[in-house]
Amino acid sequence: MSTFTAVHEPLEARDVLLGRTTHVRRILPNRNRRMIGAWCFLDHYGPDDIKRAGGMWVPPHPHTGLQTVTWLFEGEGLHTDSLGSRQLIRPGQLNVMTAGHGIAHAEVSPESAATLLHGVQLWAVLPDGVRESAAPDFTHVADLPTHVGDGVRVTVITGELDGWRSTAPSFTPLVAAEVGLEPGASSTVHLDRGFEYGVLVVQGAVRVDGTDVGRNQMSYLGQGRPELSLTAVEPHDESVVLLLGGEPFEEEIVMWWNFVGRSHEEIVDQREAWNGEGLDWVPERFGQVADFDGDRLLAPPMPNTRLKARGRLG
Ligand code: MN
Numbered sequence: 001m002s003t004f005t006a007v008h009e010p011l012e013a014r015d016v017l018l019g020r021t022t023h024v025r026r027i028l029p030n031r032n033r034r035m036i037g038a039w040c041f042l043d044h045y046g047p048d049d050i051k052r053a054g055g056m057w058v059p060p061h062p063h064t065g066l067q068t069v070t071w072l073f074e075g076e077g078l079h080t081d082s083l084g085s086r087q088l089i090r091p092g093q094l095n096v097m098t099a100g101h102g103i104a105h106a107e108v109s110p111e112s113a114a115t116l117l118h119g120v121q122l123w124a125v126l127p128d129g130v131r132e133s134a135a136p137d138f139t140h141v142a143d144l145p146t147h148v149g150d151g152v153r154v155t156v157i158t159g160e161l162d163g164w165r166s167t168a169p170s171f172t173p174l175v176a177a178e179v180g181l182e183p184g185a186s187s188t189v190h191l192d193r194g195f196e197y198g199v200l201v202v203q204g205a206v207r208v209d210g211t212d213v214g215r216n217q218m219s220y221l222g223q224g225r226p227e228l229s230l231t232a233v234e235p236h237d238e239s240v241v242l243l244l245g246g247e248p249f250e251e252e253i254v255m256w257w258n259f260v261g262r263s264h265e266e267i268v269d270q271r272e273a274w275n276g277e278g279l280d281w282v283p284e285r286f287g288q289v290a291d292f293d294g295d296r297l298l299a300p301p302m303p304n305t306r307l308k309a310r311g312r313l314g
Contacts, residue, residue: 007222008211009033011198013044021054024121027200027218029255035312036198036220037246038124038172040066040255044200044216046118047074055109055117060289060296062274063099065131065253065260066123067169069176070095070107071157073202073240075117081105082287085138094141094157096168100126100134102273104286104296118202120242122176124158125253125260130171141168151185151232154178161243162190174246181206181232181239188229189243197221197228197245204239207231223248252309257299264307271299 011033013025028035028042050056056077070077070089077089081097082104089095097105109117126134145164146155156166159175175195179187181204191197199208200218209229213219221228232239254261259270273285275298282288289296 005222006209006225007220008208009220009222011218011220013216013218016043018043019057019059021057022048023053025216032314033220033312034310034314035125035249036196036244037174038127038249039122039174039176039244039246040125040249040253040260041121041123042200042244043121044202045120047116048118049115050075050109050113050117051115055113056107057109058107059294060104060106060292061258062102062104062270062283062286063097063258064102064270065126066099067126067171068095068097068099068105069122069124069158070119071122071176071178071242072117072119074114075119076110076113077119078108078110079105079138080289080292081138082289083136083138084290087138087140089140092144092146092155094144094166094168096139096141096158098126098134098137098169100136101132102270102285103136104283104289106289106292120200120202122244123260124170124172124174125249125251126171128251128262134171137169139169141166151182152187153180154187154189172246172249175243177243179230179241179243181230181241183232183235183237186229186231188227190227191225191245193224193226194247195245196223196248197225197243200242200244202240202242204232204234204237206239206241207233249312252311254307254309256307262309267307268302271302275299
């Protein structure tokens with residue numbers, strides 16, 4: 001007997017211009033569905049021809065209270081940060097950065113990069129108990145658990161799926177995985193009934209528990225599912241899905257610009273700690289990104305209204 005109602009809720013993306021050149025499809029936060037587990041932010045971009053579109057160019061900017069996860073399907077990226085990290089990233093590899101009390105980083109397309117750039121940028125909220133105490137950290141994981149068979153390829157990016165576990169640091173029960181399906185291939189993955197899930201199709205088209213989800217579409221799948229069947233319906237190319245899930249995150253948070261806090265006042269403090277007296281000022285809380293050829297990004301003015309803490313459903 002079924003103990004849950006199968007949800008299939010489309011999450012519409014909106015177009016956002018990032019920096020001067022990069023258009024992204026912002027899927028989280030969404031109006032009525034701000035998070036999936038602790039995943040509070042999801043930008044999907046490309047495939048873009050970087051020779052034409054200009055490539056990734058995100059100058060040094062700060063983060064607080066979250067982890068950033070960079071995951072590429074095509075192309076290359078160069079990450080630098082205020083801890084002194086300098087890391088190239090390629091498809092199949094993971095960059096995860098824990099902001100804690102404060103960190104700054106930059107992400108650009110290296111000059112040597114391949115023509116096409118296609119990827120996602122995710123943020124996971126840090127729970128209140130660790131968001132100030134978690135040490136700022138950058139971890140690059142070059143080898144993630146990947147399971148291949150019967151036309152199906154599963155890579156666990158964060159957390160655990162079907163007994164395969166990523167070594168990426170995380171602070172709440174959550175999962176991210178890439179599933180590649182050759183034309184006609186099917187896969188069933190086991191889910192955690194206590195998690196909520198969503199799937200984003202980044203290439204091809206996939207039948208998800210009987211419902212077709214097209215390229216660049218995301219479907220929120222709710223909680224209580226014991227498993228999920230995925231079948232490629234695109235007849236010519238591999239279909240690729242990003243599966244996201246996690247235990248519903250029950251804390252209310254304030255997300256503004258690149259900061260995640262719990263109150264308006266905290267965000268005001270974080271903004272002042274970064275902007276200071278302008279570009280020549282040293283933001284001690286966040287540190288400086290060395291060797292960046294350009295200015296850091298200052299935060300915009302605060303809105304005229306007070307920022308409100310919001311829960312996962314808005
Ligand atoms: Mn960032």
